[in-house]
Amino acid sequence: PLEMDFARELKRLHPELTSLLRNIKRDMSGEILGKRFTLLAGKDAIFDRLQDLTFRISAASFYQVNPLQTQVLYAKAAEYAALTGKETVLDAYSGIGTIALYLARQARQVFGVEIVSAAVEDARFNAELNGIENAEFFTGKAEKVLPLLKDQGLQPDVIVLDPPRQGCDRA
Numbered sequence: 001p002l003e004m005d006f007a008r009e010l011k012r013l014h015p016e017l018t019s020l021l022r023n024i025k026r027d028m029s030g031e032i033l034g035k036r037f038t039l040l041a042g043k044d045a046i047f048d049r050l051q052d053l054t055f056r057i058s059a060a061s062f063y064q065v066n067p068l069q070t071q072v073l074y075a076k077a078a079e080y081a082a083l084t085g086k087e088t089v090l091d092a093y094s095g096i097g098t099i100a101l102y103l104a105r106q107a108r109q110v111f112g113v114e115i116v117s118a119a120v121e122d123a124r125f126n127a128e129l130n131g132i133e134n135a136e137f138f139t140g141k142a143e144k145v146l147p148l149l150k151d152q153g154l155q156p157d158v159i160v161l162d163p164p165r166q167g168c169d170r171a
Helices: 003-013 068-081 098-104 117-129 140-149
Strands: 019-024 035-041 045-050 053-058 088-091 109-114 135-139 158-159
Touching: 003 019, 003 035, 045 068, 053 098, 053 109, 053 117, 068 098, 068 158, 088 098, 098 109, 098 117, 098 135, 098 158, 109 140, 117 135, 135 140
Parallel strands: 088 109, 088 158, 109 135
Antiparallel strands: 019 035, 045 053
């Protein structure tokens, strides 16, 4: 009942905070966060830069929190992909589009698949924000969306697999 008072006091003590949200998770599912967020103070999303790309990150989205290691990881992914500008890339767990958009600059086309709809919204926003027109994002479970894309003729040259914490299961 006193959450707004708590939020004001926390912002007073820590003015560097840009966002304060409440998330309630009532079920015992394997998901880390609940579905509903309440903005208590600040902005409903934050922005960060990764090299020359800007990303909007909403509360339900995942974002690598170690920027130095993220750059090393993404550079290694780009090195392994060895893109020439002719390839179709599939990012099977695309989140807010960080890896997909990072690689889109050297690929012909990039497709991202992500189960968290808020993250897909962020990914589409981030593509537009960064002027990237060769990226398309789909909402749904990778194991359900990938067969549909295959049936539509998608044959990726490069597949990026950066799954959630629990990893990939057999499906």
